[in-house]
Amino acid sequence: MNLLFETTLNKTLSEIFEKLGLDTKFATVKVSDRADLSDFQCNGALALAKTAHKNPREIAASVATELEKEPNIATVSVDGPGFINIKLKDDFIAANMDKMAQDERLGCGITENPHRVVLDYGGPNVAKEMHVGHLRSGVIGESIQRIERFVGNDVVSDVHLGDWGTPMGMILAEILRSDGTLSHVFSYNIAQITEFYKRANIRCKEDEEAKEQARKITAALQDGDEQYRAAWQHLRSESVKAIKANYAQLDVNFDLWWGESDAHQTCGEIVKIARNKEISEVDNGAEIIRLEEGNKPKPPVILIKSDGGYTYHTTDLATIKMRVDQLKAQEIVYFTDSRQALHFEQVFEGAEKLGIAPNVELKHIVFGTVNGADGKPFKTRDGGVMNLDTLIEMSKDKVRQSLPKAGEVEGYGEAEIEKLTSQIAVAAIKFQDLKNTISSGYVFELDDFAKFEGKTGPYIQYAIARINSVLRKAEANGLNVGNVKLEAPEERALALKLAQVHNVVMRAHSEKEPSIIADYTYTLAQQFSTFYNACPIMNAGDCNLAASRLRLAKLVRDVLTLMLNLLGIEAPEVMLKA
């Protein structure tokens, strides 16, 4: 498949540079900033001139002379101090569009180095309601999961449920305090369980004794006390049910529902390894691994607290060992906000010292917080944490205002409208999140991102649905897609944009940055509008031209749908407006 204009041109340039005795490191093109002048640009002559002490224009001219001999290149010019501007032949671009249309991957290649990646995202906690902080981790993780799979990696995703620390002891203690027994636990639903947790949290903040009791119960639970284990099992499974329902609404999916508790057995092994390697020491009653970094010591990894319990460090180290030994991970990627940056630095260094993940790449992707209009982390009107359910409902309410009511459009009863509402609402939430670079936070502004125009999820969904309607009309009129011919500048520009899809996906993959895909969908949708205004399809006046334009339209539809899919967003066949 010869869709990758950049790759093809880079190869051609490399050969030319080699022939001319120039350093091939500079034999690269980029998409031109001046579409009016050229399709691609090579600035290598300027960099080369510096090191070779030659005139850049002369170097550029010698390269241009060679480039002109290439059969697929229409024009080459040397501009300014030595920029090489390249324009491809229309027929060549058109032929590539035809190939792209026949390829089920739309010209997208796969990674050169397929391997097994374990993705750790979501990270919700038992008994705590999920909030917007868990939203980003889930939304970003899901998109990365899809991108990784699409480029050919073997992915295992794990929710890594927070089901094992002191909060578990705190709830059990609170229930005991209120009921005098644990026998009612089994009838409690998630709302009741969450209530107990909230109360326990307040109590333990001000009451040392309550805290101590929670610690004891946690220790007994971890040691295998049967009564506590049984009660905890119920809390856990009720929580998991609620969490699953929440993530299902957002179409965030996991292969594994392992929790911190699943790593408990392996924590002991971690301690053993540390002792055998003599890298741990006892410090104030705790067992630690000291980390230092030059003359700036880092706080140590704590394997065992002075009360005998394992820590968040130990659990994560044990989990790494399990992922490497059992899941054969070659790369493990974590998605949390910046507050856990130090934690993962410590864990990764600990893993290195323990030697539990040899040749495994460990990465922590840090995302910014979701803020309110005041620039502070997003809260509800009464100052509480906004939970995910409420957030999704709010988004749906907003979308409902723009949609017809059930029964107003033929074929759209309550169920259909509801489905469409949630597809659009989720697209609004997810696109808003993913259009920002991961590291930056953003302001949660429902009014803006549930809009049907601008850089929003619903806008892209509309663009797709509009093309669907064009395709349906064409079909009804017996018009089929045909070979691409590029005549109008808008057709050519659209084709060049379409041809970028492989590079866009590969960059989003290597930089682990879905915003690259979000940006591309937006500019492609805009470029389609420009094309469609200038180049009518049904009224093209010539049936070959109409068939060519129809093929371009269909390609845009397919590329946009694929891109939304990689972002974890559905594309409804039809969109409605009130």
Ligand code: ARG
């Ligand atoms: N449960 C944690 C939290 O809510 C996130 C877990 C992240 N993953 C990990 N392996 N530590 O903050």
